[in-house]
Amino acid sequence: MNIVGDSEHFKQPFDHDEEYVSRAETKREIAIYQELGKQLVALSKSQINKLELDELLYDNVLKAKTIRINTEAYRRHLQYIGKIMRNVDIEALQADLKNVLNQNRNESSKLNVAEKTKDALLSGGDNAIQALIEQHPELDRQKLRQLVRQTNKELTKKPDEASKSATELVKYLRTEIAE
Template sequence: MNIVGDSEHFKQPFDHDEDYVSRADIKRELVIYQELGKKLTELSKSQLSKLELDETLYDNLLKAKTIRINTEAHRRHMHYIGKLMRNVDIEQLQEELKNVLNQNRNESSKLNVAEKIKDQLLSEGDDAVQALIEQHPTLDRQKLRQLIRQANKELSKKPDEASKSANELVKYIKAETAE
């Protein structure tokens, strides 16, 4: 056998192995896991509970919130979270994360709509109440009027402070007009 002329001798393992994954590819994949883990640590506890995470990962995501950022301990813990993320279906988790973040946008938009309705009710009075009840017949006219009266009274006494009744009015409108 001629070693110099034998090209099979000089072939690398990845030349004929389809399952071979380079170290650079592995590192790129680990960075993706760590970045997703970082996004998860930025979520609130209620948002995390909406995701289908295994208990170990969930506990460590909550623990990461208690560790000071920009410390060696935080960096190591984020690496550990990245390691735990290897056992998770990334595509499914990203889809769930997208849904949770979208739900939060929907909640904030519903709150904004309820705030606008509250402002309209406080400024226009009974005409606005009648228009709102025509749009949403499930609303209780008496409760609306009572909350509006209390909110106007509280706001006339202390216009700079938030009114407890106005906040209750927003919560009531948001709950009853949600579809």
């Protein structure tokens, strides 16, 4: 039996080329860049400022925030951001992005700790203040007592409204208690 065709005719250019990258692999890589671009666009401006982005990428990420989502222009702009990101060190950017997102989790956990401490101070009075100062000697006893007293006064007058002193107390606790 004779096979029609020569095996040399059926060889592809990528059969012997080690550096050949298929179109499908290129498209997967581009999709990764675009997904990372979407994550960058979803960040707030202060978070974007914390990242070390080159000027072109930074400007285009901020510009994407002005374009309405679910439009063709937004999709094309994300593609352009993906194209720009081909020249960026992706591993370093992903590590920076992870740090920025984790930093926000730490901030929210600090806020939760400060809120719980505030509630304990409001319900515990001077004994709670004393216990807190024993744990954190850097705190100012007089300022704590004053803020707790003002917060209790405001909450007895208007229990439905947010207390300005309570907000100040939480801010003070967040900045002073280092964990």
